[in-house]
Amino acid sequence: MSSQKKKNLTPTQQKYQAFAKAREPKRPVLLNSIRAFFVGGIICTLGQALQWMYMTYFKFDEVTASNPTVATLIIISVLLTGFGVYDHIAQWAGAGTAVPVTGFANSVCSAAIEHRSEGYVLGVGGNMFKLAGSVIVYGVFSAFVVALIKIILKG
Amino acid sequence: MLQGHQTWVFKNKPVLQSSAAIGGPFEAQGALAEDFDLLHEDIWLGQDSFEKAEKRLMEEACETAIHKGGLKKEDIQFYLSGDLMNQIISSSFTARTLGVPFLGLFGACSSAMEGLALAALLVDSGFAQNALAAASSHNAAAEKQFRYPTEYGAQKPPTAQWTVTGAGAGLVTKEGNGPKITSATIGKVIDMGLSDPFNMGAAMAPAAVDTLQNHLKDLNIDATYYDLIATGDLGRVGHQIAGDLLADHGFNIPSKILTDCGLLIYKDDQPVIAGGSGCGCSATVTYGHFMNRMRRGELKRILVVATGALLSPMSYQQKESIPCVAHAVSIEM
Numbered sequence: 001m002s003s004q005k006k007k008n009l010t011p012t013q014q015k016y017q018a019f020a021k022a023r024e025p026k027r028p029v030l031l032n033s034i035r036a037f038f039v040g041g042i043i044c045t046l047g048q049a050l051q052w053m054y055m056t057y058f059k060f061d062e063v064t065a066s067n068p069t070v071a072t073l074i075i076i077s078v079l080l081t082g083f084g085v086y087d088h089i090a091q092w093a094g095a096g097t098a099v100p101v102t103g104f105a106n107s108v109c110s111a112a113i114e115h116r117s118e119g120y121v122l123g124v125g126g127n128m129f130k131l132a133g134s135v136i137v138y139g140v141f142s143a144f145v146v147a148l149i150k151i152i153l154k155g
Numbered sequence: 156m157l158q159g160h161q162t163w164v165f166k167n168k169p170v171l172q173s174s175a176a177i178g179g180p181f182e183a184q185g186a187l188a189e190d191f192d193l194l195h196e197d198i199w200l201g202q203d204s205f206e207k208a209e210k211r212l213m214e215e216a217c218e219t220a221i222h223k224g225g226l227k228k229e230d231i232q233f234y235l236s237g238d239l240m241n242q243i244i245s246s247s248f249t250a251r252t253l254g255v256p257f258l259g260l261f262g263a264c265s266s267a268m269e270g271l272a273l274a275a276l277l278v279d280s281g282f283a284q285n286a287l288a289a290a291s292s293h294n295a296a297a298e299k300q301f302r303y304p305t306e307y308g309a310q311k312p313p314t315a316q317w318t319v320t321g322a323g324a325g326l327v328t329k330e331g332n333g334p335k336i337t338s339a340t341i342g343k344v345i346d347m348g349l350s351d352p353f354n355m356g357a358a359m360a361p362a363a364v365d366t367l368q369n370h371l372k373d374l375n376i377d378a379t380y381y382d383l384i385a386t387g388d389l390g391r392v393g394h395q396i397a398g399d400l401l402a403d404h405g406f407n408i409p410s411k412i413l414t415d416c417g418l419l420i421y422k423d424d425q426p427v428i429a430g431g432s433g434c435g436c437s438a439t440v441t442y443g444h445f446m447n448r449m450r451r452g453e454l455k456r457i458l459v460v461a462t463g464a465l466l467s468p469m470s471y472q473q474k475e476s477i478p479c480v481a482h483a484v485s486i487e488m
Contacts, residue, residue: 013348019403020349020357023396025313025429032310081306090308091426097308106308114304117204131307 032094039089039096047073047100070101077102081109107131159373161341168335169278171271171486172285172328173224176443177216178435179320181294185421190443191321192219198295198320206240209293209322212435213238213249216322217289220442224285224326231255231326232283235273237266238291238434239318241300245291255287264359264388265342265463266290267323267438268482272339274327275484279336284329291322292433301352301468314354316390317427319420323438325446334449338374339484342366344465346478352464352471356393356417356429359462362479363389364400367460370483371406378408382454385445387437387461387481388417390430416440416459437461449488456487 009017050072054065080086086106090097097103108128115127129136158164175192178185183194193215200208213236221228234253236246237260250257262269270288277283295305297318303309327336345365349358363386371378378384389397394415401408416437417430441459448454460483471477 009348013346016347016361017349019400020347020360020396023399024354024357024392027312081308084306087306087308091310094310098310103308106306110304110306110308113306114299117206131303 035092036094036096036099039093040099041096043073043097043100043102073101074105077105078109081106082113086110104132104135107135158338159369159375161343161369162338162373163272163276163341164338164374165275165279165336167279167329168337169275169327169329170331171334171336171446172326172331173220173333174323174325174442174446175216175219175223176323176439177212177219177321178439179212179294181317181425182319182321182420182439184425187420187440187444190447191439192223192443205293205296205299206244209238209240209245209291209296210248212293212320212322213245213289213291213324214252216291216324216438216442217249217253217287220287220289220324220326224328224331226285226326228253228255231285231287233258233274233277233286234289235260235270235286236289236291237261237270239263239297239300245293246289249289262461262480262482263463263465264292264432264434264437265461265480265482266434267387267441268339268459268461268484271325271327271336271484272341272482274325275336275339278327278329286327287324288327289322289324290434290438292318292320292435294318294320294433297433311428312353313428314351314356314392315428316355316388316417316430316432317421317425318433319388319431319435319439321435321439323435323440323442325442334446334486334488337485337487338370340366340370340373340482342369342481342483344478344480346476348476350471350474350476352466352477354392355388355432355464355477356390357396358393358477359464359479359481360389360393360397360400362481363387363393363397363460363462364404366481366483367401367458368404368406370458370460370485378406378412381412381456381458381485383445383457384408384413385419385437385440385457385459386413386415387459387463388430388432389415389462390417390432392429393462394418394430419444445486449486452488454488456485458483458485
């Protein structure tokens with residue numbers, strides 16, 4: 001607990017929170033990290049294999065092959081989300097399935113499926129980027145800042 | 156009649172004439188499947204949205220309870236109900252179907268006992284002959300509103316709970332056969348400053364403990380007066396904390412008396428993490444499992460302390476802590 005947060009609590013609340021904390025199961029951080037490492041690694045390896053496949057059997061080079069590779073991973077992720085499997089894998093794999101592009105696809109797809117009942121405009125359209133929106137906003141903004149730095153330094 | 160600080164003692168002992176519990180597919184695989192009146196294979200219940208499915212659960216619970224009580228809709232004077240949806244739509248829309256004078260309640264997951272206490276109060280005081288109390292929750296509808304889309308792959312911590320897809324209804328009448336509602340304790344809102352919506356058990360435990368202690372104090376009875384004291388949906392984490400907190404306060408309640416609906420409803424091998432939660436949890440376990448056990452004569456006196464976390468998706472995003480409440484109703488054979 002941060003000291004700022006602690007300041008707003010009464011002594012009774014602090015005492016209870018310590019009492020409760022001692023009885024709560026902790027997140028298995030180490031185990032979660034190991035699982036995330038392996039699952040995330042498997043997804044990236046699969047991506048690499050796809051990229052080689054597109055380079056070997058289709059006429060893509062190293063740069064252009066990334067587009068069909070990402071698209072394939074997204075399709076797999078969306079299908080797994082639609083069939084209701086992805087969230088079960090994610091409960092086990094944690095950040096391993098959340099961080100790669102598959103996690104992004106899952107966040108968009110799951111929100112779109114969820115809000116289908118409110119119609120295509122206010123439901124699907126309005127909620128699709130409910131979770132992914134902040135990734136896009138801060139991703140684009142960080143890219144902008146990095147680009148500025150590059151221009152200033154390199155001219 | 157008010158006894159002590161916050162407890163009503165019902166002199167005329169209103170009767171819980173009949174009750175019904177309806178559940179979803181996950182509850183059908185649970186430990187109490189046999190105690191449900193109806194279990195659905197489809198989480199959508201043939202509807203085109205989760206919200207409509209929840210309304211359907213509640214309608215079925217009410218219809219079944221009325222039918223089992225040998226009454227008709229027209230015989231019910233008041234319908235009291237609550238759920239977790241915004242603006243308690245499941246309750247209001249069910250009231251529209253029933254066409255019975257309606258009082259909508261919101262006590263989050265404590266709504267089941269809030270409704271039963273008020274229904275007993277109405278009948279006991281002579282303001283109603285027959286009153287119907289109900290509560291419902293739907294796993295996917297609750298996840299959608301309070302957390303993430305159902306298919307979103309967010310890892311839940313070991314303190315998270317599983318919202319029950321189910322509805323329970325109880326028909327309270329002035330005369331009849333069945334368990335009697337003898338007293339009810341209305342709880343204070345307690346906030347211990349916890350703000351993690353994935354750890355409701357720890358947030359709600361102090362409210363349950365407070366209401367339970369005040370109930371025993373107001374009535375001047377010992378916990379062993381009851382064959383069973385069940386908290387609503389504290390789950391594994393909250394149940395442990397509540398038990399230890401009670402012991403800390405000098406109330407040593409034997410573990411075979413103190414239990415939790417969130418622990419009873421599912422089997423150990425179901426992936427519910429810390430246990431069940433939601434309005435439907437205490438509602439289905441009380442109106443299904445406990446009532447069946449009472450009617451079979453296995454339990455003579457029970458106390459249900461339904462716990463509710465009074466947060467909204469907005470309040471926790473604004474970093475507010477989680478205020479909690481618990482209401483207790485005692486039912487005796």
